[in-house]
Amino acid sequence: MKKALCYVVAFLGALILLGPPAQKAKAQNALWSFTLTNPDQTVVAGTSGTVVYSGTITNNDTSNVLNINGDSFSTGTWDASLSLSEDPAFVNFLQNTGSLNPGQSYTGALFDVTYLTSTPATTNNPYNGAFGIDTDGNPNSIQQGFSLHVSPNASTPEASSFWGLVGLLIVCAYVGIRRQQRYTV
Numbered sequence: 001m002k003k004a005l006c007y008v009v010a011f012l013g014a015l016i017l018l019g020p021p022a023q024k025a026k027a028q029n030a031l032w033s034f035t036l037t038n039p040d041q042t043v044v045a046g047t048s049g050t051v052v053y054s055g056t057i058t059n060n061d062t063s064n065v066l067n068i069n070g071d072s073f074s075t076g077t078w079d080a081s082l083s084l085s086e087d088p089a090f091v092n093f094l095q096n097t098g099s100l101n102p103g104q105s106y107t108g109a110l111f112d113v114t115y116l117t118s119t120p121a122t123t124n125n126p127y128n129g130a131f132g133i134d135t136d137g138n139p140n141s142i143q144q145g146f147s148l149h150v151s152p153n154a155s156t157p158e159a160s161s162f163w164g165l166v167g168l169l170i171v172c173a174y175v176g177i178r179r180q181q182r183y184t185v
Contacts, residue, residue, distance in 0.1 A: 052112050057105065064152055071086065113127075
């Protein structure tokens with residue numbers, strides 16, 4: 001009887017010792033990744049528009065579905081003329097699917113930053129932020145940094161404007177010379 005009791009205690013001890021690693025191995029199988037394709041964007045001061053940040057969310061797990069629970073934004077010191085929002089394509093993905101099957105990826109627009117003509121230029125320090133994806137996988141959340149550089153408005157005329165001005169001056173000079181020749185004859 002003592003021998004049977006020893007076997008039962010040894011078996012239960014082995015289960016207790018091996019239980020946590022087995023659970024840990026299961027959690028590690030639910031791996032996924034998230035990368036931003038274009039984390040650093042540049043626009044010109046004095047203009048307005050929307051910059052689209054895109055990326056890829058990949059379910060690297062071979063057997064479990066990855067459910068995307070949401071996303072998050074954080075920003076540093078931003079000008080009030082900037083606004084940040086989820087891209088409509090990503091909202092559509094979240095509302096219609098919201099999950100990735102084993103080995104599946106979502107690649108596309110994730111969020112947008114809208115800037116105005118009043119957005120000040122950032123000579124040395126860009127507008128920085130982070131965008132995060134929250135899931136039921138391991139890890140639960142991944143964040144990626146991004147930046148928006150607003151370059152100063154160039155005061156140099158564009159090449160087409162310069163050559164247009166040169167052409168206009170040549171035409172004016174030609175007309176002036178022709179008129180002068182006509183009156184001197």
